Amino acid sequence: MPAANAHPPFQALVEAHATDVARFLRGMVGAEAAEDALQDTFLAALRAYPGFDGSNPRAWLLTIARNKAIDERRRKRPEPFADVDGIVARGGSAQPDGEALWAAVGSLPQKQRAAVVLRFALDLRYREVGEAMGTSEEAARRSVHEGLKSLRKSDAIEEVRA
């Protein structure tokens, strides 16, 4: 068994962060695939737990979750998201819940998507987005803005507003 150390019970991490990790994964791979990915994330974290430095459990878990999301999307094609063009083409009035907008997020490049999901679904500050992505606050801000720019270009944001 691992030597005694100051790590809190792993269950405490599950209880404190499962909701954020689940939101992030739903944003990254869709609700259905997120269920398995959530368990895989925490299992991988449990495996690595004795070596974790304990400093920022949420960022640590989100980093593991992001790797699981990348694995998941590599494994599964086509995209688990709804057909973006179809939804966007149908226009905003039929999509009052922002479904078109969020479907477009699913088609963003991985880094931008992760940044956008962390910023808006988890409501993280840019500094925290950076911590979860292993980048600077500035790089995190840039990724979010690039993501938003792509969404504007694809008209997803305007379609929802219309």
Place this chain on the structure above:
Amino acid sequence: MSETVEMKRAARRATGGEVDLGELSAALGAAAAEEGLLDIAYCEVDSPVGQLLAAATPAGLVQLGYPNQSRDEMLAALAQRISPRLLEAPARLDPVRRELDEYFAGKRQRFDLRLDWQLTSGFRQQVLRETAAIPFGETRTYMEMAASAGSPRAHRAAGSALGSNPIPIIVPCHRVLRSGGGLGGYGGGLDVKRELLTLEGAL
């Protein structure tokens, strides 16, 4: 509506929804146990003397906590003394729950559970192992326990060993009384000690 508000609203709708924590940790616990990663599984067990907190390593039941003990403190101490790979995963505790239910229903007089003694050592463990052998419905004195652990004069040390019992009820320290017939002490509270002795017909 600002772009940020709009994005947050859409994100909440698309990614919201409750996570069933009980379900997640049980599934996680099962997968972890299969991989040998579940160093401690714990769960709550309802009983007539209140909600007990049972914790088991792969070797066996390592601790049973009374309602008057802080759940968080007990789990934090287990994480520190044994391993932080600790999950609320009831499956491993199924036999514990079953045998406790039977005991409280008056259908079981002896526990057949595997015990992990690692939270105790030396003379204390000696006293507790002797205590585990006191039959249902019988009582001993602190002095007798000290003697059977090999130090007849160490009745105070025997008392403190019993006070530190990490697995009460199963290791029946409630069956140890003062020489004059007084109840002595009890970690779970004297009411619980009295209730257990009454259940066993020893009072």
